[in-house]
C-alpha cells in the first residue's frame with residue numbers, strides 16, 4: 424500500500440474555495456488537518472506558502488499547492504475513487520464549469536456585500552442568469568451535474584448552494600432557480616461530505632461576515 428502524504432489545508436472559515444477542497448477531501452475519506460487563519464491577520468509563514476496571499480493552500484508534506492480547482496484535481500488523482508470523468512472531452516467540460524462556478528461565486532460575493540440596492544440587484548441578476556446558463560447545460564437525469572453519479576464538478580458548486588440556502592432561510596432571499604437546479608442543490612446539501620465541510624457554527628460565521636460587510640442585504644434583514 425502506498426504511503427499517503429501528510430495534508431494540511433490552510434483555510435478561512437468563510438471561504439467557499441476552501442470548502443470545495445474540503446468536500447473533495449471528505450468524499451475521498453482522506454486524512455487531513457485544517458488550519459484556519461483570520462482574514463487580515465495572516466501570520467508571516469502564510470506569505471511563504473501562498474504566492475497570491477489567498478486560501479486555500481494545501482500543504483502536501485509541506486509543499487504548497489494553491490488554487491482550489493488544482494487542489495481538487497490533485498486530491499482526485501491521489502485518492503480513489505476518481506470523481507472526474509475518464510473521458511477527456513467530458514473532463515474538459517467539467518473543468519470549464521468548475522471555472523465558470525468561480526465567476527458565480529464572485530457574483531454571489533458581490534450580491535451579499537453590495538453597499539446599495541442597485542449593486543445588489545445587478546449581482547443578483549448576474550447570478551440568476553448564470554445559474555440558468557448552468558441549468559441549460561445539465562442533463563435531465565437527476566440529481567447531480569452529470570446525472571446519477573456525483574462528480575468533482577459537484578464539489579465546486581456545493582459551497583455556492585450552501586450560501587444561497589442560508590440567504591433564503593435567514594434573509595428571505597428567494598433566488599429564481601429552475602427545478603433542475605433546485606433538485607441539484609437539494610442533493611448536494613444532503614451529502615455528508617458537504618454538511619461536514621464547514622465549521623459547526625458556520626451559519627453564525629456567515630451572518631457575522633455579512634454584518635461586518637455592512638452591505639444592503641444585512642441591513643435589510
Ligand SMILES: N[C@@H](CCC(=O)N[C@@H](CS)C(=O)NCC(=O)O)C(=O)O
Nearest residue numbers: 438439440476477478479490491492
Ligand atoms: N482562484 C482562487 C480564489 C481563492 C480566493 O479568492 N480566496 C479568498 C478567500 S475566499 C482569499 O484568500 N482572499 C484573500 C485576498 O485576496 O487577499 C481559488 O480558486 O483558490
